[in-house]
Amino acid sequence: MNSCAAWAATPSTSTFSNASTPAREVNDLSLFVLTISAGIFLGVSVLLVYALFRYRARPGDTTEPPQVFGSLQIELAWTIIPILIIVMLFLGTARVLFSVQDARKPASAVDVTVVGHQFWWEFHYPQYNVVTANELHVPVSSTASPRPTFMKLTSADVIHSFWVPQLAGKTDLLPNRVNEMWIDPQSTGLYVGQCAQFCGMQHAKMLLRVYVDSPEEFQQWIARQQKAQTEISAGTQGAVSPTDQPP
């Protein structure tokens, strides 16, 4: 295939290579949780190995070790410290949940309705009266001029899941239900993903491409998509004469 070179240069699908606020917040949270968990694991492991080594049975030592029956300090410590850790994890998680799920939609946001099908994606842009498929175009969003894309997701048949790892977590597309998510990619380019919920025989080839365009490119793309095909054919092709247009 002649386009193999371009085809092979696939963008990252790593969840650790974030390009959008929801993905970054979830990634930061998971690193925070991982750090705390790793700290606990290391602390417990070191103490365990120390105790095993320090208090191992030595040849000739037949004395009974000290028998401890209850200790208020120790019991308080191993109750209160885990509670503090849990509270910390809970607050961190709740903060990310609310900041991602309850994010206020700015007036500049682009609305997209995503409809999952076996085995392709339908994208509607209600503000622009544009319908397209499989390749989503969104404008780049910066802190100076935020322009996030807010999506409503539903399905025409079975359950699908929208997942572009660099941009946000997965969101399921369910028949007869509308889920919501948003992305605010901060650099232009191509981001790829795929359906993340087994949806039938061709699930593995239900791929997703998100093009993050500069504001000008996005405007041009929208303008192009808004044109009905007859306007283009009549103007440039010459193959379809105006008299052929349906009434």
Place this chain on the structure above:
Amino acid sequence: MRFPPPINPHDGRIVFEQQACINCHTVTGTVANGRFGPDLTHLMSRATLAAGATPNTPENLRVWIDDPNIFKPGSLMPAMHLTGRQNDQITAYLLTLK
């Protein structure tokens, strides 16, 4: 000696609109207004075919129309069992949907 007339997109459009294509596909501004399959109004503005299954090249497009199961076994788009010439014509038409 007579040669068949050259393939042209206008004939492709007629084949497209006379076959079952328009039951599932929309091309805005024409009679094609099906909703089961992807909107093809600006097919050529997309880099891939069949939800990213293969790059959108004229050759791949023709293979896809001839038998969608080659790139995507289990695809819900049926092979329409058209003649080679009809496939060429439809391909020529779709290539104009920029």
